[in-house]
Amino acid sequence: MEIKHKNIVRLLGYCNEKTRETMKHDGRYIVTCKVETLLLYEYVPNRSLDQYIYGDSCQLEWNMRFKIILAICEALNFLHTELNKPISHLPLTPENILLDKNLVPKLSDIGLSDLFEGLSPEGTDYDPEITRYKAPEYINRYTISFQSNIYSLGLLIMDIATGEKNRSHARQTMDNSHFANVRQMWTDEYIASKYTSLGVTCIGQLKVCLQIALWCVEDKRKDRPSIREIVNTLNNPYIGRALNKPGVSPILLLSVQPQRLCFPLPPTRLISRLLCLTNNKDECIAFRLLTDNPGRYHTKLPLCGIVLPKCTYTINVVVHEQTKQLPSNSDKFLTLMCTTTHEKELKNLDADSAAVLFENPDHEVQGMMLPVVCDPPEETISDQIIASKNRQVVLSVDVHPISQVLSMDVHPKEPWILTTNQRGTLCIWNYQNKQTVKSFEVSPGEPVYSAKFIEAKHWLVTGDGDGYIHVYSYDTMEEVKNFRAHENNIMSLVLHRSFPLVLSASDDHLIKLWNWAKHWECTRTFRGHYNRVTQVMFRPGYTYCFASASLDGRVKIWDINSENCIHTLNAHPDGLLCLHYLKDKQLYYARYFLVVGSSDGVAKVWDWNDDEPNYVGTLEGHTNRLTAFCWDTKHEVLVTGSLDGTMQIWKPTSTRYRLENIIRLNLGAVTALAYTQESTRVVVGCQQGIAMVEIDYV
Incomplete structure (x- = not known):
């Protein structure tokens, strides 16, 4: 075998050496020729x-x-x-x-x-x-x-x-x-x-x-x-x-887990794996994730971001379905680079704009190669462990292609998620067998912002862009009733836990109360906001109280027995997009908190256990509009979602809420969150699909 490589002792050629000798054969002398082949190598002195x-x-x-x-x-x-x-x-x-x-x-x-x-x-x-x-x-x-x-x-x-x-x-x-x-x-x-x-x-x-x-x-x-x-x-x-x-x-400045990303061979659909970057330092660290093969990934690469001090940034790396099986030793890598930055450099800096820091010669850049390997499915580990200071968080993510999700609701008994989307489609999805149960169009081509299960009647209720409320039987998918409720888009619907009541909030600045046991009679109209009412929610533990958030920047507290609001909070001048009640059990008795999210990505928290609300603090971490909240009752953590494409996990402490984890699902903007009591998972609705996220502390 001839081998040509500069770092191998090379074969320079062949030499055939002939030797002659005389031999006696059958009484006669003959001359024989013997050929010996020699290999000539270079001289290495x-x-x-x-x-x-x-x-x-x-x-x-x-x-x-x-x-x-x-x-x-x-x-x-x-x-x-x-x-x-x-x-x-x-x-x-x-x-x-x-x-x-x-x-x-x-x-x-x-x-x-x-x-x-x-x-x-x-x-x-x-x-x-x-x-x-x-x-x-x-x-x-x-x-x-x-x-x-x-x-x-x-x-x-x-x-x-x-x-x-x-x-x-x-x-x-x-x-x-x-x-x-x-x-x-x-x-x-x-x-x-x-x-x-x-x-x-x-x-x-x-x-x-x-x-x-x-x-x-x-x-x-x-x-x-x-x-x-x-x-x-x-x-x-x-x-x-x-x-x-x-x-x-x-x-590296960051602790990285795992050191290689293992995907099954071949993936039959979108397959995701988690890459966890933990910053144990007291300063912010910017990162950039690169690849030489961007076409392989559903995740848009290069990807940039900021890992805050004492926090973990989890990246959901999603690959497309593969048409052929790759060898397990396939030469695929991701390159991770990171650099230390300072808080003053983060003023008005979008996470995706962190790439600018890597072009600055004053920043020392560190990097590493992350192998991307293909293993048989039985050898591929889907759960990843994210180390933090005193505990570990186990996250697993399962991705499903239900796109442009605007709202979600969890059925109280069946393993169903009800979703609405930008195209006017309503879908019931079984999160146990990962199958679509039913799907149909409510308002073709128009966004549907909210839908809810009414389990007592086997109904689901939704509102459309023309202000109509539609009621369907989810057994037969036949329409039970429809009626004009508002002049414009219905932005939010919420059911009372005990009474046959539904609240609707709209672009027309109004909130209305409907009694579905009385043929959907409107029993009260609530006026007071002067811009779109984005969300309404009944207060846990209080039979008649609910809160509303509006683009006018105010939170209002109402009693369903009166048209006059009880309290008004000037929460944020940029307008409010979402709100949620939290039930904190850290003390000897449960305390309820109200959290509201604004257009600039900031959330504010109020302690509302007395007659007057008490401001607790501000949660800053998102770089775009806050769209949804979810309270994980098992682990008592607040999950926030944003148009910046991330969900964040906040752990309450004795004095404040601490940001524990930033999770970039890489499925576009996060638009909706829901918590499944049975499976203790958070369901995340995104622009490009739904992700089931399991959060656990060990």
Whole structure:
């Protein structure tokens, strides 16, 4: 086999040497010609690598050692991936790395594993220097594979980077001791003290090489990286801050979980996986997520954002349905970059505009390569663990393509979600079997902003853009009743928990109370807002009280027995889009809070347990309009949704609400939220689909 690669001892040609001799045959002398074929290789004058990297004989500066590491990896990648018949380089040791006159490394003794193809190489441990580079599966079962090469490569990189040799020949136990010593000893401080002349980039390179080495020597073959992952990481322009591997202290400003995204093969629909970026620092960190293959992702990349201090930013990475199965070692990567920023730089800065920070030469940018791999479905883990200071949050996301959702309601008994959308379609979706139960058009081409189940009558009620209320039987989907309720769009509907009453709110600034037990008689009209009424909600624990939010910037509290409002709050001059009541059980008795969301993404909270409301605080985190709230009763966390495409999780404390997690579902603007008591999941309605999000604390 002729191999042409600059970092492999190359075959220069063939030479046929002829020898002649005279032999006597049948009493006669004849001349025989014997041909011997010789292989001619290039001359490599500087001996082998082991003469240059250990102890007092170490003559190589870091820059040269890094070039050697990279060249060895590229040569091994050539053998593994670019030949018609890939080669596993069995004896990959410093003694088999030869240096030419310019100290360019050359792999020698390639193809020795071919000698053992189909055979057991038992008894070939003729040299202890070679033995210590052999992988555990080779020692125990004589298994030869590309991942056995990776194990040898890890030890080789470790030797080159540290200048120290693992002198144990007792194998596994001693090796693990050596690896643990490298992890513990070669800290940032030790590297900086040992190599005082190295700059930040070189120190970063050294740390990344050590992390790659420790990754390569994992006991299980499947846990080791491919040679392509290694080469791409070393060629990363942000190598100085690159790799994050389980069991190794993170180099990035952000803690990243997981270190590789695993998708099933092949996905039959949109498949999503969570990438969790945790900021444990006291300053904001901007990130940018890039790919060389944007067509593969439903998620729009590049993606930018800001991770706030002591907070986690969860990115839902969604891939399109694949038409063919990709190999499990497919060469796919995401690149994550991050940089520290300051709060003053975030003034009026949209999260998607954070990309500008990466063009500023004053910002030090760090980066890492994230492998995107394909595994069989049974080996793919859908839940991701997000580490926080005192606990862990387990999130799982399931995506379904119900688009342009405007509102949602959860059936009290059936596993059903009722949705309305921008196109005037009403849909009942079963969240257990992930199937659509029923779907039909209420107002073709016109948005429908609200619909509710009336479980006692097996009805559902909705309003259209012309101000009509429609009532349907969800058993037969026949229309029971329709009537003109308002002059314009009906923006919000809400059912009373105990009485046969429905509140409707509209663009015409009015709120009306309807008694469905009396043939939908309008029993009261509430006037007082001077702009669109965006949402109404009955107050829990109070039979006759409800609240309303309006684009006039006011919250009004009403009693259904009176047309006059009880209280008015000037909540926000930019207008209010949503409100919600929260039931906080942290104290000895339950307390109710009212939270309202505004057009500029700010939410305000009032404690309303006395006669007069008491302002609690402001929640700032979204960069666009707040559209929905949801109270997770199991974990007592507030979930907020926004047109900025994120949902955020807020945990109440004794003094304030703390932002715990920002979740970017990458399904467009978040327009609706609902909580399913039975499954303890939050249902998120988005511009491009519905996501079921499981939140848990462990």
